[in-house]
Amino acid sequence: MISANLSAIFYLISGVLFILALRGLSSPETSRQGNLFGILGMIIAITVTFLSIGNFSSGFIFVLIFLLVGGLIGAFIAYKIPMTAMPELVAGFHSLVGLAAVFVAISAFLNPEAFNLGFPGNIKLGSLIEMSIGAAVGAITFSGSIIAFLKLQGIMSGSPITFKGQHPLNALILISIVIVIYLLCSTQSSNLFWILLAISFLIGFLLIIPIGGADMPVVISMLNSYSGWAAAGIGFTLENTALIITGALVGSSGAILSYIMCKGMNRSFFNVILGGFGGTEQTKNSASKEQKPVKSGNAEDAAFLMKNASSVIIVPGYGMAVAQAQHALREMVDTLKKNNIKVSYAIHPVAGRMPGHMNVLLAEANVPYDEVFELEEINNDFANADVAFVIGANDVTNPVAKTDPQSPIYGMPVLDVEKCKSVLFVKRSLSPGYAGIDNDLFYKENTLMLFADAKKMTEDITKNLD
């Protein structure tokens, strides 16, 4: 058994290692080392906890068993999961952090003596406030992430679910959470604790159902942030530095990612959270769509255009992930490079279903990361490029965002794809994207539509390039 002061120092060390783990992600070279720091920090935190309790009796065996069972499941998932399913995986993991926070809070509420927080029915006020907040945020994270998971997995429809009086109802529930926490702290009633958990689960569910599929990058980042705040709340209860530091890091990390994602769509955070965006506006635009002429081509035309180009920019989007076309795409690019054509990739901040989604998929397909560029880095290059190859992206290329103040996506930063000499647009049909609006790019003089599955089209183009 080690002293409380010594273990506090070790917790501090593991907190610092977690900071270094995030610091490592500033570049791909240092990132792997950063991850090792994170693992080391975790090992220190767990070991110190065992040593500070110093109870290696029968309970200890069970701790190890539960730890191993969880660990095996986690390791199995980590090795089996396809990279395209990363958004679902992260949402699922968030829900587990949330639920773990809830369980620890329940346990501390039922047996406060174990944590030096007082006695059942007479828990220290400060600790009770901290654990109620931790439990409530944890419960919201859990149920919210479950909904996000179901939407990403396609088990639940990605279109927003809205009903009358939704916002007043949510506001009412949020206010009642505050009231219940207040009553709980003044009465210490365990019934109120269970009620608090129940309504927190409910509000997490209600908060996420009105948010549409394309806004998932924001939702995932936001839930990431919540899971951090829940951990911090529990950290205050347990008076544990490692947990407080980590909670603050994760909380601010998720908040920054949400901010970046909102900026990528030029929408305010509240606009996203209130939901209802997308899926509802198709009717307005479908009428005028029929008249405009569209040029469509096949793989042979596309291959011809690319063969005669000297530089090509690839614009991947969620459709590439759905079609699993990243490997086929890399093969096509390899062929282009053999013909001395310069190829680079342009990634919009909100391409895909989570921050950095496209980068991971391209990395999986062995695309070197120094050929992949962010919007600000590459947007000026479109004017000098010969061909833009849009694969699975839509709204993020729509010039309407720059020209039509009436459009719901007006002001959103978009890739200047139309400035290329010619645009190849791989898409299954002319249907609008998730914002529910028509893409002007389809009808431009220099756009050639390639109507096909992204993967099949890319493979066909590669064949025609040889």
Place this chain on the structure above:
Amino acid sequence: MMEIDPFIFRLSIFILSIFIGYYVVWSVTPSLHTPLMSVTNAISSVIIVGAIIAGLAGNSNSIFDNSSIFGFLAISLAAINIFGGFLVTQRMLAMYKKKKKDK
């Protein structure tokens, strides 16, 4: 002089960590935002320390009482995240490669 409540020290650590988080996360390259999410997931599962304390709180007569069973469940949930989170991050980061200098 009055003694300062230890809560204030914890609050100070918390607030300063938010600022550290703010600057550290802004320096993360956008191409690594997905690994960032999975690694934050893994480290927030350090909540397992609370779960272990809760799990071991039961006495030797009843290892599984009402409160410790929640502790044990939380241990498993957090362990899924710790192993899953770090390993999947490792797997992703291993894929990020620089251009091969073939000339």
